[in-house]
Amino acid sequence: MKLDCKHIWRELSNYLEGDISDEVRREIEAHVAQCRHCAALLDSTHNILVLVADERRMELPVGFNTRLRQRLEKEMAISGPQ
Amino acid sequence: MGNGLPAMVGPGALKKEKEARLIEDVLAGRHEQFHELIAPYRRGVYLTAYDILQVAADAEEVAQEAFLKAFRALRSFRRESQFSTWLFRIAINEARMRLRRRREVPLETAFPGEDEDGDYTPLMLADWREIPSEALLREETRRLVQESIAQLPEKYREVLTLRDVVGKNIAETSEILGTTTGNTKARLLRARLMLRDIFAERTRRKPRQKQPGRVAP
Numbered sequence A: 001m002k003l004d005c006k007h008i009w010r011e012l013s014n015y016l017e018g019d020i021s022d023e024v025r026r027e028i029e030a031h032v033a034q035c036r037h038c039a040a041l042l043d044s045t046h047n048i049l050v051l052v053a054d055e056r057r058m059e060l061p062v063g064f065n066t067r068l069r070q071r072l073e074k075e076m077a078i079s080g081p082q
Numbered sequence B: 001m002g003n004g005l006p007a008m009v010g011p012g013a014l015k016k017e018k019e020a021r022l023i024e025d026v027l028a029g030r031h032e033q034f035h036e037l038i039a040p041y042r043r044g045v046y047l048t049a050y051d052i053l054q055v056a057a058d059a060e061e062v063a064q065e066a067f068l069k070a071f072r073a074l075r076s077f078r079r080e081s082q083f084s085t086w087l088f089r090i091a092i093n094e095a096r097m098r099l100r101r102r103r104e105v106p107l108e109t110a111f112p113g114e115d116e117d118g119d120y121t122p123l124m125l126a127d128w129r130e131i132p133s134e135a136l137l138r139e140e141t142r143r144l145v146q147e148s149i150a151q152l153p154e155k156y157r158e159v160l161t162l163r164d165v166v167g168k169n170i171a172e173t174s175e176i177l178g179t180t181t182g183n184t185k186a187r188l189l190r191a192r193l194m195l196r197d198i199f200a201e202r203t204r205r206k207p208r209q210k211q212p213g214r215v216a217p
Helices: A005-017 A022-034 A036-057 A064-078 B016-027 B033-053 B056-072 B083-102 B130-135 B139-151 B154-165 B170-177 B181-205
Strands: none
Touching: A005 A022, A005 A036, A005 B181, A022 A036, A036 B033, A036 B139, A036 B154, A036 B181, A064 B033, A064 B056, B016 B033, B033 B056, B033 B083, B033 B154, B056 B083, B083 B154, B083 B170, B139 B154, B139 B181, B154 B170, B154 B181, B170 B181
């Protein structure tokens, strides 16, 4: 089976997850080698996900943990889990 | 490139047994153990709230509320799901409620190219792929990413945040959102393609370099 562009778009997310059969992976890679649009789509989607993952390193607001602890301690002083 | 997604960064989840013991401790009255129980999830809960609400102060309040609720309701936590799944579900619900109350953001924003049942057609931007890698280290890029996430309709923002920002796997993301894995994958695909298009559009609109005292075109 030869995959067309629409099939590639549908499988793109699973491809990036590695959640795909070897057969479909080979089909996608064969298609992408021939189709510059799909190659660009795959690369740029991968790149944006790398940027998004970078957000994980975003700093918590200064004092976040202290304020959270204080708020929880206030609650703990009054009562426990119901 | 297949497994190119970055692995989860951060302290990682506590071992399940340790978590179970901490929960027992809290329920037995050693409340201070709750701080240790939630320590691995503070950042993830905050990031989730932040991505949904886009306002730091609101995200902090919602995160605090979520942890407080989890503390109060800890006895009702059923052990068949993971503690973190339960906790993130509380956080998502808190953030959703805050969003509803705020009423600034329409519940479901109509999005060009969006058709729930059909395929999402990504923009053809063959020349775009070099931009993010060269821009990777720039603070500006981070802001653009954040603004692009903010532009996603709510349900796509949620799934993308849980999977791609916080780093939950598909199964846990589905459990938190109360949906099937098939549905989560479909939403995730759409969210990622939309995000790419939004980001590309924003990047193209941006002047490449800020010039002091630049004259408006």
